[in-house]
Amino acid sequence: MDTKEAVATPSEPESAIVADAPGNGQRTDCVIHLRFFPDGTVAEIGERPSGVQPHDWYKYLCNNTQNTYQALSGGRGLFRLPRTEVDALKASCAAGITS
Secondary structure, three states: OOOOOOOOOOOOOOEEEEEOOOOOOOOEEEEEEEEEOOOOOEEEEOOOOOOOOHHHHHHHHHHHOOOOEEEEOOOEEEEEEEHHHHHHHHHHHHHHHHO
């Protein structure tokens, strides 16, 4: 057993832009990372519009996207969405909060 395997570091950015594999077109995905408190509320989430609470942004993404959330270990997770969809969701969420 190799004990020198690569280990993910906690210093990952809140969001990262990832290009799909070659041959899948020019689609660019936005990866929104989030971390949970032990009670299940959201501690941190990337791409959050200003004025929106972290848990509210998480609930908005859950209610307005399908099959984009991936649960990770250690109270973490991520949403993988096209950049254009993230921008549209941010605008509509911010508009809903302010009105």
